[in-house]
Amino acid sequence: MARDSTPLVLNLDSSLTIDHASELKREISSALSNSALVHLNFSGVEELDLACLQVLFAARATARAGGKGLVFTGLPSERVRKRLRAGGFLRSGNGDIESLEAALIDS
Amino acid sequence: MIDKFKASFREEAQELLGQLEATLLELESDPGSGELINAAFRAIHTIKGSAGMFGFDEISHFTHDLENALDRCRSGSLAVSKDFIDMTLEARDHVLALLKREEGPTEELAAMGEILLGRIRAFAGLSAEPEGRTSAPAAAPAESTTGADAEKRRRTYRIQFKPAPAIFKNGTKVLNLLEELAELGRADAFPHTESIPDLEAIDPESCYCFWDVMLTTEHDVNAIRDVFIFVEDQAELKIEELPPEPEVDAGGHARRLGEILVERGEVTPDALREALKSQKRLGEVLVERKIVSKPQVDSALVEQEHIKKTQDRVEPTMGSIRVASDKLDALVDLVGELVTVQARLSRISLDLKDPALGSTSEQFERLIAQLRDDTMIIRMLPIGSTFNKYRRLVRDLSTELGKEAELLAEGGETELDKTVIERLGDPLVHIIRNSIDHGLEMPDAREKAGKPRKGSIKLAARHSGAYVLIEVSDDGKGLDREAIRNKAVERGLLPPAQELSDQELFQMIFAPGFSTAQTVTTVSGRGVGMDVVKREIESLGGSVHLSSQSGRGMAVTLKIPLTLAIIEGLLIRVAQESFVIPLSSVDGCIEINRQELASMGERRIINYRDELVPYVRLREAFESDGEEPAIEQIVIATGQESRVGFVVDEVVGQHQTVIKPLGRMYRDVEGISGATILGDGTVALILDVNRLAIDAQVRSGGQRVAEGA
Numbered sequence: 001m002a003r004d005s006t007p008l009v010l011n012l013d014s015s016l017t018i019d020h021a022s023e024l025k026r027e028i029s030s031a032l033s034n035s036a037l038v039h040l041n042f043s044g045v046e047e048l049d050l051a052c053l054q055v056l057f058a059a060r061a062t063a064r065a066g067g068k069g070l071v072f073t074g075l076p077s078e079r080v081r082k083r084l085r086a087g088g089f090l091r092s093g094n095g096d097i098e099s100l101e102a103a104l105i106d107s
Numbered sequence: 108m109i110d111k112f113k114a115s116f117r118e119e120a121q122e123l124l125g126q127l128e129a130t131l132l133e134l135e136s137d138p139g140s141g142e143l144i145n146a147a148f149r150a151i152h153t154i155k156g157s158a159g160m161f162g163f164d165e166i167s168h169f170t171h172d173l174e175n176a177l178d179r180c181r182s183g184s185l186a187v188s189k190d191f192i193d194m195t196l197e198a199r200d201h202v203l204a205l206l207k208r209e210e211g212p213t214e215e216l217a218a219m220g221e222i223l224l225g226r227i228r229a230f231a232g233l234s235a236e237p238e239g240r241t242s243a244p245a246a247a248p249a250e251s252t253t254g255a256d257a258e259k260r261r262r263t264y265r266i267q268f269k270p271a272p273a274i275f276k277n278g279t280k281v282l283n284l285l286e287e288l289a290e291l292g293r294a295d296a297f298p299h300t301e302s303i304p305d306l307e308a309i310d311p312e313s314c315y316c317f318w319d320v321m322l323t324t325e326h327d328v329n330a331i332r333d334v335f336i337f338v339e340d341q342a343e344l345k346i347e348e349l350p351p352e353p354e355v356d357a358g359g360h361a362r363r364l365g366e367i368l369v370e371r372g373e374v375t376p377d378a379l380r381e382a383l384k385s386q387k388r389l390g391e392v393l394v395e396r397k398i399v400s401k402p403q404v405d406s407a408l409v410e411q412e413h414i415k416k417t418q419d420r421v422e423p424t425m426g427s428i429r430v431a432s433d434k435l436d437a438l439v440d441l442v443g444e445l446v447t448v449q450a451r452l453s454r455i456s457l458d459l460k461d462p463a464l465g466s467t468s469e470q471f472e473r474l475i476a477q478l479r480d481d482t483m484i485i486r487m488l489p490i491g492s493t494f495n496k497y498r499r500l501v502r503d504l505s506t507e508l509g510k511e512a513e514l515l516a517e518g519g520e521t522e523l524d525k526t527v528i529e530r531l532g533d534p535l536v537h538i539i540r541n542s543i544d545h546g547l548e549m550p551d552a553r554e555k556a557g558k559p560r561k562g563s564i565k566l567a568a569r570h571s572g573a574y575v576l577i578e579v580s581d582d583g584k585g586l587d588r589e590a591i592r593n594k595a596v597e598r599g600l601l602p603p604a605q606e607l608s609d610q611e612l613f614q615m616i617f618a619p620g621f622s623t624a625q626t627v628t629t630v631s632g633r634g635v636g637m638d639v640v641k642r643e644i645e646s647l648g649g650s651v652h653l654s655s656q657s658g659r660g661m662a663v664t665l666k667i668p669l670t671l672a673i674i675e676g677l678l679i680r681v682a683q684e685s686f687v688i689p690l691s692s693v694d695g696c697i698e699i700n701r702q703e704l705a706s707m708g709e710r711r712i713i714n715y716r717d718e719l720v721p722y723v724r725l726r727e728a729f730e731s732d733g734e735e736p737a738i739e740q741i742v743i744a745t746g747q748e749s750r751v752g753f754v755v756d757e758v759v760g761q762h763q764t765v766i767k768p769l770g771r772m773y774r775d776v777e778g779i780s781g782a783t784i785l786g787d788g789t790v791a792l793i794l795d796v797n798r799l800a801i802d803a804q805v806r807s808g809g810q811r812v813a814e815g816a
Contacts, residue, residue, distance in 0.1 A: 086288070
């Protein structure tokens with residue numbers, strides 16, 4: 001499948017909380033409609049709550065349905081990873097972003 | 108009765124403390140590791156709990172605050188620094204000291220404990236009274252302050268938490284709640300995200316998820332409810348306590364997936380039975396047939412995993428048992444004798460040529476071989492565990508002396524008999540101390556000399572024939588020839604005019620009372636070290652060898668025989684004597700007649716597989732009587748680096764050899780590494796192939812030509 005593989009990189013905000021959830025949804029939506037491959041860069045994310053996390057799940061579903069690529073890169077803060085672990089989103093416990101991605105893939 | 112439990116607690120606690128020390132040392136180089144912090148926390152947590160249970164109140168009291176401090180590390184509110192590690196190591200040492208006391212602590216020990224506690228508390232910012240969390244239940248403070256018997260049993264709960272979609276509206280942070288829940292114990296959460304729509308449809312301010320959580324905790328159900336107390340009316344909360352002992356079937360497997368699903372009411376027993384008839388994995392079948400959803404299966408798998416993990420920790424001893432050393436020794440002796448008797452039986456059966464006896468004897472031989480192997484394996488331990496003990500020593504010592512040093516270990520998987528490992532403990536400590544104290548230079552001096560500031564002490568172990576070689580080397584300044592010489596002369600061990608080779612000079616170090624240290628440090632330098640080391644190694648039937656390069660470092664090599672080894676040997680005969688060559692060294696055997704040998708000329712070399720191999724006439728070497736037979740055998744064996752041939756009268760055959768060390772008088776005899784007792788009671792000497800190979804090489808002028816010469 002010939003594809004323009006230059007990814008569109010979205011550097012996520014440091015504070016991904018409910019107040020920013022709508023904006024996050026807009027940004028990712030827009031990115032996905034403008035590019036076949038989107039990178040979400042998590043390094044620098046210091047806070048992530050359930051509202052935004054749900055948006056990420058939704059983004060994944062949309063990307064998959066539209067044949068687009070959505071890739072997670074970078075590592076959020078330890079605080080965030082701890083929270084994700086407690087929520088069962090990073091079961092392997094090594095807290096790398098791939099396992100978050102994998103967890104989302106499984107959904 | 109109680110004493111038995113106390114003893115058992117002591118043993119386990121000691122093990123835990125050993126592990127804790129290793130964990131703390133690792134943590135020092137990896138302060139961010141959540142896993143290591145958790146491991147440290149769990150160790151102290153377990154000790155605290157068990158101590159309380161068995162009446163070790165001092166320990167229980169002391170570890171309480173330590174546990175809190177570690178807990179703070181876990182939650183990220185306290186950083187792991189060198190000071191913190193120092194303090195925790197000291198605390199661990201204190202617990203060990205408390206553990207060793209039969210009755211309560213001495214006044215001195217108790218006082219030390221209080222001082223340490225003060226530090227721990229100051230460190231962790233703890234007040235004199237244990238804190239309770241704001242959402243903590245009444246049960247938590249009760250457990251520590253009053254003596255109200257909160258039953259500290261571990262319980263497992265199945266929790267389902269279904270927040271209402273509008274739960275975000277009042278600012279609830281759902282993930283925070285799950286974090287709080289996780290702090291109550293060991294939690295495994297499974298998030299159900301099936302209901303999350305796609306990006307277009309999603310309302311970012313609505314909650315679409317719910318959770319199944321497995322929690323194993325000492326707290327009671329109220330503690331759990333309290334976590335959710337402020338969202339009670341905005342969420343469905345189901346808490347179910349699982350039966351006290353997770354059901355384990357005869358095979359020791361934790362609850363099966365099917366059972367869990369049935370219990371949760373997600374599958375009927377009938378549907379389950381039907382599904383089990385299929386050959387595929389249960390989870391797959393159930394999902395395929397749409398009896399349950401994949402998330403439901405995944406969640407149940409998490410429960411299974413959780414139970415398994417918590418189970419493993421409750422019964423850590425299931426995989427192994429402790430056996431008193433002397434019982435093991437008695438067993439090994441017995442097996443040794445069995446081997447000897449079996450050899451005799453074998454010989455008799457050969458002589459009698461009775462088929463029934465013959466086949467039975469062969470069976471017996473096979474069984475004995477198995478028994479022998481299994482018993483030897485039981486006694487063997489990898490030396491790596493000993494090596495790790497020294498990391499602490501190197502760390503503390505280098506800190507004390509103002510030097511920087513690290514321990515490198517190689518060959519930790521090399522196995523040695525248990526008693527040998529134990530007896531090597533002290534000698535190795537002496538040697539390492541010497542290295543750090545006298546060998547390694549101060550960091551500045553090292554830098555000036557172009558070396559890295561951090562010195563290294565390397566422990567390496569490997570097998571060599573019937574021996575184990577353990578080398579302790581450092582990259583310090585090496586042995587000081589002059590200083591040693593002067594000291595030796597001073598002590599009257601050496602006439603001033605006499606010249607000695609390096610080796611001979613180094614050997615002087617082993618003289619009792621010898622020490623070239625200017626000042627006697629607390630650590631070493633009292634001069635009791637090296638001579639004691641030599642004596643200990645020799646009493647094990649081994650030898651000590653020193654090598655040193657001025658300015659570069661030195662190495663101490665310990666050669667220890669595997670005294671209780673039973674090896675496969677090749678039994679050979681020369682004149683009336685029998686010898687054994689370790690079969691593992693034997694490459695092959697060729698017949699040769701005298702003429703051929705003579706035709707090779709003066710040099711004692713033969714051509715074996717295109718290699719010129721020097722040989723030794725054992726008859727000559729051992730000065731045996733009589734004439735050699737017309738046809739002799741040459742057994743080709745491989746030493747460490749080179750091959751050697753042994754000219755013998757007869758190769759008798761394979762022989763299970765129980766190695767017995769030679770007596771003290773014969774220890775210096777080169778070329779023989781031990782002896783064994785044959786079935787008929789005679790003694791056969793075991794050849795030291797390495798040594799003989801080297802000698803033969805030297806004598807034949809070091810000529811060794813590879814193929815095609």
